[in-house]
Structures are given as structure tokens and as C-alpha cells.
Amino acid sequence: MDYKESDGADRTPVTVIAITEPDRSPDRFYRMPRPADPMYVLGRAETDGAPGAETGGDSDAETGGDPGTEADLDAGSDRDGETHRPPHTARIGSFLARDGSAGASVGIDLDRPHAGVVFGKRGTGKSYTLGVLAEELADADGVAPVVVDPMGVFAGLEAVGGRVVDPAVRPASIPPSEWPDLLALDPASGPGSLVWRVVADAVDDGNGDAVGADGSADPGRSGGPSPSLAALREAVDAADAPAETRRAAVNHLRLAASWGVFDADAPPVASLAADGDPAVLDLAGVPDAAAAAVVRAVARGLYDARIDGGLPRLPWLLVDEAHAFFDGIAEPALRTLLTRGRAPGVSLVCATQRPVALPSVAVSQSDLLVSHRLTAARDVDRLAEAEATYLAGDLASRLPEGVGEALVVDDATETVHTVRIRERRTPHEGESPRASRLSGPG
Ligand SMILES: Nc1ncnc2c1ncn2[C@@H]1O[C@H](COP(=O)(O)OP(=O)(O)OP(=O)(O)O)[C@@H](O)[C@H]1O
Numbered sequence: 001m002d003y004k005e006s007d008g009a010d011r012t013p014v015t016v017i018a019i020t021e022p023d024r025s026p027d028r029f030y031r032m033p034r035p036a037d038p039m040y041v042l043g044r045a046e047t048d049g050a051p052g053a054e055t056g057g058d059s060d061a062e063t064g065g066d067p068g069t070e071a072d073l074d075a076g077s078d079r080d081g082e083t084h085r086p087p088h089t090a091r092i093g094s095f096l097a098r099d100g101s102a103g104a105s106v107g108i109d110l111d112r113p114h115a116g117v118v119f120g121k122r123g124t125g126k127s128y129t130l131g132v133l134a135e136e137l138a139d140a141d142g143v144a145p146v147v148v149d150p151m152g153v154f155a156g157l158e159a160v161g162g163r164v165v166d167p168a169v170r171p172a173s174i175p176p177s178e179w180p181d182l183l184a185l186d187p188a189s190g191p192g193s194l195v196w197r198v199v200a201d202a203v204d205d206g207n208g209d210a211v212g213a214d215g216s217a218d219p220g221r222s223g224g225p226s227p228s229l230a231a232l233r234e235a236v237d238a239a240d241a242p243a244e245t246r247r248a249a250v251n252h253l254r255l256a257a258s259w260g261v262f263d264a265d266a267p268p269v270a271s272l273a274a275d276g277d278p279a280v281l282d283l284a285g286v287p288d289a290a291a292a293a294v295v296r297a298v299a300r301g302l303y304d305a306r307i308d309g310g311l312p313r314l315p316w317l318l319v320d321e322a323h324a325f326f327d328g329i330a331e332p333a334l335r336t337l338l339t340r341g342r343a344p345g346v347s348l349v350c351a352t353q354r355p356v357a358l359p360s361v362a363v364s365q366s367d368l369l370v371s372h373r374l375t376a377a378r379d380v381d382r383l384a385e386a387e388a389t390y391l392a393g394d395l396a397s398r399l400p401e402g403v404g405e406a407l408v409v410d411d412a413t414e415t416v417h418t419v420r421i422r423e424r425r426t427p428h429e430g431e432s433p434r435a436s437r438l439s440g441p442g
Contacts, residue, residue: 269301
């Protein structure tokens with residue numbers, strides 16, 4: 001093991017509060033690892049060869065209080081409280097005691113792919129938490145963060161080598177069957193079916209790869225050539241259809257061109273994850289349909305690039321305001337990442353203030369759930385879906401109150417923790433404007 005505690009004297013035994021069997025009281029969640037304890041890594045089970053619950057980081061009182069042997073330790077704290085981070089681990093913060101004091105460092109496993117959700121009502125720190133994760137991914141080897149940024153708050157990641165990217169995707173990366181929906185046309189209508197047919201013909205003409213890895217019709221999946229929107233408009237114009245139908249279809253394609261996200265020569269999606277530096281897809285001000293098209297193309301493009309062996313890093317797609325992408329054309333691609341992304345090595349983390357707007361599969365397939373404060377009953381109910389058998393109790397009653405504080409449910413170690421997310425190293429641009437901070441008269 002590469003990382004060991006720097007000084008064995010720092011290893012204080014873990015304090016165990018409330019061990020009863022069976023224990024259904026809130027106290028069972030509060031065995032507080034101390035600051036000097038080694039970093040506790042979430043998302044990494046003991047069977048992965050990682051410290052897991054025995055290194056003193058576990059806050060589930062049913063697990064023993066043994067801080068672990070030296071060989072178990074992946075990281076330790078030095079005398080200044082600085083934690084040595086194990087390789088392929090994101091340090092997201094520290095355990096939070098009931099009295100508000102900080103405990104041992106908490107990390108998230110980056111060695112393997114994961115699916116995660118970050119919940120919280122407005123202003124509780126979701127985007128901030130996603131930014132912390134992106135910073136850590138920027139630092140780690142073998143991974144590549146791609147951030148979907150609908151509010152334009154992640155540009156600060158440039159300070160860790162990130163780049164803000166104007167979204168551009170190839171028209172062929174949207175399957176023909178999705179085009180009517182994308183253009184708000186009824187697929188059964190004349191214009192809808194005309195657009196569908198024209199895109200399918202353009203792709204069949206060799207402008208794209210018509211069948212996806214899973215056998216579904218998914219042109220452009222390998223980033224092959226794509227027809228331009230202008231070429232599609234011309235094809236519609238030349239089609240054997242009533243003039244009125246052609247005119248309506250052309251108008252809708254013109255509207256899509258005005259979104260400015262379609263480009264037949266756009267770089268392949270895999271290039272977003274090529275160097276491991278954060279790529280921030282700036283979708284601020286981009287119409288909803290266009291943003292959904294971008295998210296669909298990027299999610300599917302990363303997945304296909306991994307399947308095809310065209311991406312040597314493990315991409316992490318971090319989607320802020322994720323509820324906006326689960327009711328349109330991005331949904332099937334995000335669902336694919338949730339259900340099948342881990343096999344080729346694509347991680348997905350969805351942040352939202354409206355958990356109820358995410359499909360159940362987003363919670364059931366997530367192995368990491370991070371929840372800041374929630375108050376709406378239906379959103380809190382969504383947490384119940386994460387209440388696996390190892391959680392004897394009501395998660396909602398354990399949600400912390402403070403900004404930047406979160407409850408973390410970790411499937412790998414089957415534990416629940418209260419965590420304070422660490423401060424960002426890069427600027428966070430999600431601060432709401434405050435009238436009191438605007439310059440006054442004179
Ligand atoms: N872990 C943290 N440490 C310090 N400050 C934090 C932390 N998390 C959040 N904050 C503060 O709270 C503010 C709001 O956080 P953030 O923008 O992430 O909220 P949000 O939940 O994404 O809100 P919205 O739903 O409106 O996007 C931040 O600008 C920051 O000042």
C-alpha cells in the first residue's frame with residue numbers, strides 16, 4: 001500500500017456512541033471519526049482492497065470501533081490536520097459531529113466508475129459540492145470530468161486547468177427518431193415524419209454510423225461524418241411532400257440552427273475527456289431543447305467512446321440542474337449511463353433541487369447519494385427510495401440544516417454519514433446577488 005499514516009501516534013481510537021443491537025435510534029449514525037483518523041473512502045468496499053468500514057471512518061455504530069491495522073490504512077493525517085489523500089480518491093470534506101465540530105476527512109473513490117445524485121433545496125450547496133468533486137477529479141489520474149453547466153457557475157474550474165466549452169454537437173449524434181421531438185413536432189404529423197425520414201436518409205447515405213453498440217439505431221455514435229442542418233434543410237426542400245409540410249419542416253430546422261449548438265464539423269465528444277482537465281459545457285442561455293440535445297449527444301458520445309475503446313480515461317459526467325434533462329431527449333442517454341455506464345467506465349453524478357423530477361432509476365442505480373437540506377415533502381419522499389435494508393430509520397430526519405452540510409448514503413460500505421463539504425479551491429460563481437452588497441447612492 002502506497003499511503004500510510006504519517007505518524008502512528010496520531011491514530012486515536014474511534015469513539016463509539018450507542019452500540020445496541022438492533023439499534024434504531026438516530027445515535028447509531030453518529031460514531032464520530034476524529035480529525036486525526038485516516039481518510040474514510042466512500043464508494044469503496046472492503047473487498048476492493050480499500051479500508052472501508054474498519055479504518056475508523058465509519059459512522060454506523062454497528063460496525064466495530066477498530067481503527068484498523070496499519071496495513072489497512074490508505075491515508076493518515078499529519079499533525080496539522082492535513083490529510084494525505086490516497087490515490088484515486090476525491091477529498092470532499094470531513095465528518096460532521098452533532099456539536100458542529102469536524103471529524104476525519106471523507107473521500108470518494110475515483111478508482112472505479114460510480115453513479116451518484118446530489119440533492120438539496122436551492123442555495124444549500126449542490127453546485128458547490130459538484131464543483132468540489134470536479135476539482136478533485138481534475139487532480140486525479142486516469143479520469144476526466146465533463147461538467148454540464150446550465151447556470152454558468154463552473155467557469156472557476158479554469159483555475160485547475162479546466163476549460164469552458166461552447167457546446168457544439170453534430171446533427172447526426174441525435175437519432176432520426178428523436179428529431180421530431182427535438183423540434184417540437186408530432187412524429188405522426190407531416191412535418192415531423194418528413195424530418196425523421198430526411199435525417200434517417202442523410203445518415204443512411206453514409207453520413208454516420210446507423211447502429212449503436214447496443215443495436216439501437218444511433219447514428220453518429222462513433223463521431224463519424226454528419227449532415228449539416230443546411231444540408232438537411234435542402235433535403236427537406238427537395239423531398240416529395242406537400243409544399244406546406246416542407247415549409248413547416250424547414251422552419252423548424254431553421255429554428256434549430258438558430259440555437260447555435262449544431263455543427264457538422266464539431267469535434268468528437270470524446271475530445272472533451274481527452275486530457276483529463278475539466279471540460280465545462282456552458283449551457284447558460286441555451287434554449288432547453290438545445291441544451292437537452294447537447295446533454296444527450298455528450299452522454300451517449302462518452303459512453304460509445306468507452307465502448308469503442310476510443311477514450312483511455314474514465315469520464316465523469318457531472319450534470320447540474322439535472323431535473324431539466326430527464327423529461328426530454330437527453331433522458332434515454334442519461335438512463336443508459338445510470339443503468340449501463342459502469343461497465344464501460346462512465347460515471348454520472350446528477351445534482352438537482354427537485355429529486356422528485358428524477359426517475360426512480362436515478363436513485364436506485366446510484367451507489368452514492370449526497371443530500372443537502374430538503375424540505376418539500378415529495379422531495380424528501382424520494383430519499384425513502386434510497387433506504388436500503390441496512391438503513392434502519394428515516395433518512396429525512398437526519399438531513400443536516402447548514403449550507404454545505406450533507407447526508408451521504410454509501411452503498412459500497414452500506415453506511416450513512418453526516419459530512420461537511422470542504423471549501424472550494426476555485427471560485428464558485430453560484431452566489432446569489434445581494435442588494436446589500438450593491439454599491440449605494442454616491
Ligand atoms: N461546502 C461549502 N462551504 C462553504 N460555502 C458553501 C458550501 N456550499 C455552499 N456554500 C455557499 O452557499 C452558496 C450556495 O451554494 P450553491 O450555489 O452550491 O447552491 P445550490 O444548492 O446549487 O443552489 P441552486 O439550486 O440555486 O443552484 C455558495 O455560493 C457558497 O457561498
